Amino acid sequence: MQRILILLVFMLAFSAKAQINAEIFEDGDPYDARVFSDSLQLSEFVTDLQLSWINKGYFFSGVDSINVSSQTIRIYLHKGDMMNARFEGFKGKNLDKHLQRELSSYANRGYPFASFELDSLKFLNKNTLAGKIRITSGPEIIYDSAFFFTKPKTSTSYIYQLLDMVPGDLFSEKNHKEISRKIERSPFLLINRPPDLSFKKNRAITFLDIKEEASSTFQGVVGLQQGSEGRTTAVGSVELDIQNLFRSGKQFKFSWESFSESSQELNVYYKHPFFLDSKLSPSFRFELLKQDTTFLTRLVGIGIHTFISPRTQLFLEYERTGGTLLSTDIELLSISGLADFTRTNYLIQFSRGVFSSLGKFKKAMAWNISSAVGRKSIDRNLNLPDSYYDTIQFQTNAYRLEGHIAYQLPVLKRQAFFHSVRVGVLENDELLRNELYRIGGLRSLRGFNEKSIFAEQFLLSRFEFRSFFENNSYAYVLYDQLVYSGSLSDQPFGVGLGFALATSSGQFSFALAVGKSIDQAISFSTMKAHFGYVAKF
Incomplete structure (x- = not known):
């Protein structure tokens, strides 16, 4: 049984940082190095990469190890061997899209770190694998109060309602991605840069750089x-x-x-x-x-x-x-x-x-x-x-x-x-x-x-x-x-x-x-x- 999605250890270690420097390795060789705006974006990147491998038949791909330093996260992945597979409850060719829809559904209902496992695996023949796909929800995440780089004069309660991020409500990955567009609902609020995000103790903290304009x-x-x-x-x-x-x-x-x-x-x-x-x-x-x-x-x-x-x-x-x-x-x-x-x-x-x-x-x-x-x-x-x-x-x-x-x-x-x-x-x-x-x-x-x-x-x-x-x-x-x-x-x-x-x-x-x-x-x-x-x- 192989877990596909990265565990939350390194997410929690970097929860207070607005940006994350990450290096990704494939079977020991450098694959990619870039700066991610937050841990959620890094998680999505690695998940999408592994899903693309699974769709090509690398069903045993996964995480070998994670190395966390003060400046950089190094994630070591392996692809494994290519195989054919049959999974209970799934028919079709686009397994990665099916799994992405399931994970997105969880992420928009308070579980942005939902993962999946291949369970009850068995070989039907030398090159064909059979088993089940099991999704684990991970911790439930709720919105915490936002951090404003400049304290707004406008009521924060109004801003939370406008952006669909009321403290105590379940976190939604979709809502977070839409903040820069939702701010356009208001004629007197502007956003200077895309919002940042961090997670701490099962709470999502959004970092907002908002400017108020004279509109009356x-x-x-x-x-x-x-x-x-x-x-x-x-x-x-x-x-x-x-x-x-x-x-x-x-x-x-x-x-x-x-x-x-x-x-x-x-x-x-x-x-x-x-x-x-x-x-x-x-x-x-x-x-x-x-x-x-x-x-x-x-x-x-x-x-x-x-x-x-x-x-x-x-x-x-x-x-x-x-x-x-x-x-x-x-x-x-x-x-x-x-x-x-x-x-x-x-x-x-x-x-x-x-x-x-x-x-x-x-x-x-x-x-x-x-x-x-x-x-x-x-x-x-x-x-x-x-x-x-x-x-x-x-x-x-x-x-x-x-x-x-x-x-x-x-x-x-x-x-x-x-x-x-x-x-x-x-x-x-x-x-x-x-x-x-x-x-x-x-x-x-x-x-x-x-x-x-x-x-x-x-x-x-x-x-x-x-x-x-x-x-x-x-x-x-x-x-x-x-x-x-x-x-x-x-x-x-x-x-x-x-x-x-x-x-x-x-x-x-x-x-x-x-x-x-x-x-x-x-x-x-x-x-x-x-x-x-x-x-x-």
């Missing part, structure tokens, strides 16, 4: 656009986005926008990460939109976020939307296609990446896709005659499909392409104007008035060629293209230029754009200018 923002934007009577009017918005509320990873967001004469929008959002130490993060949002003196739309959403892979998040939400008419001018309402309504939706969304990270000079991508299904009812307004509702369906099904992908690709020494594509589709037998998509302005189609375009379906492409003169500062030229349909179908576009200038406490931005559509020609008089400042803290 307060921003104000002022824009100039043509009013309804041809006058130049000022529009603007303010937004407070706290990404790490109370240093616990909670998010609170408040925004207010005045996008045209007597028209405003208010949004409030809150997200509570890892509620009651679970994998679930509940959220709440409230949105209120007032369109001049015509209508008011309000939305309340309650959702749950959870990660289903290192960087992919699942979001489920129940949302309730209500539309209320502010005007009872029957002529205006008939032309506009407006009515009071109540709609409930059930939404599912998948997302990956942080869109705000696309402002730095690096290759990056973020995306999300969502679908919502619900029911809508038209509510009678007692100030309108019954005849107004003669052709209206009061109860209908409502569907919505949306997607957004954005990426930045460096192409030259300090230049990069940025491209963002958004799509949206609304499907309903009684679609009203006061529930359509609103497009136009600095954050959607530049060169047009804020939220001036109503659409049932749309595809919006925003392209920028950026020239960086600092990591967060750049000048750019832009081209935005919209394709939409609704009561009107068109393919408007906007062109322009701008810059983003990083300061010690935030970023100043400026954009100048002009647009062309069916009812707007390219003209200096229709040019839109936007000024903004984002303060980071």
Whole structure:
């Protein structure tokens, strides 16, 4: 009976060292010499080597001896003779892959030093061996508190939950390998180098070199656009986005926008990460939109976020939307296609990446896709005659499909392409104007008035060629293209230029754009200018 995997003696001897110098010998001859980041990586290397030998028929390969010095581990292996073999419970040719799957399963359930033995061996003939494969779990390993090279201000409880390494939980080799990717779940945490790992007294200690970035923002934007009577009017918005509320990873967001004469929008959002130490993060949002003196739309959403892979998040939400008419001018309402309504939706969304990270000079991508299904009812307004509702369906099904992908690709020494594509589709037998998509302005189609375009379906492409003169500062030229349909179908576009200038406490931005559509020609008089400042803290 021959044990295949290295025993834990040398692992424990080197448990306090971040890196291990190792020399591997095969039948007395040097085979390999390298530096391993930790004992787990060394164990995996030797295991994979022996499994490859076993798959070639060297079933008696194993460890002859281990020599441990203060500087180096020397591991002496032997291959043995090549033979054919039949093992109980296994059929097939890829024995190494079968054993690797079994060992990986143990390693991800708290047994990273699981090993296997060949048991009950007997010779069927001179060159054929028969026996059983027996797996020994080894010691159970649990997570201990992590060691931080720089003590974080953010709650360590939040970091443990974010990285799936809560003290007391069973160690997972897979989770450890994914730490560098899981840190990208947070917009305010960065990892400076791959994590190290050591084992001591059946506990895994992770060494983390984490950097915290200022990601909370307060921003104000002022824009100039043509009013309804041809006058130049000022529009603007303010937004407070706290990404790490109370240093616990909670998010609170408040925004207010005045996008045209007597028209405003208010949004409030809150997200509570890892509620009651679970994998679930509940959220709440409230949105209120007032369109001049015509209508008011309000939305309340309650959702749950959870990660289903290192960087992919699942979001489920129940949302309730209500539309209320502010005007009872029957002529205006008939032309506009407006009515009071109540709609409930059930939404599912998948997302990956942080869109705000696309402002730095690096290759990056973020995306999300969502679908919502619900029911809508038209509510009678007692100030309108019954005849107004003669052709209206009061109860209908409502569907919505949306997607957004954005990426930045460096192409030259300090230049990069940025491209963002958004799509949206609304499907309903009684679609009203006061529930359509609103497009136009600095954050959607530049060169047009804020939220001036109503659409049932749309595809919006925003392209920028950026020239960086600092990591967060750049000048750019832009081209935005919209394709939409609704009561009107068109393919408007906007062109322009701008810059983003990083300061010690935030970023100043400026954009100048002009647009062309069916009812707007390219003209200096229709040019839109936007000024903004984002303060980071």
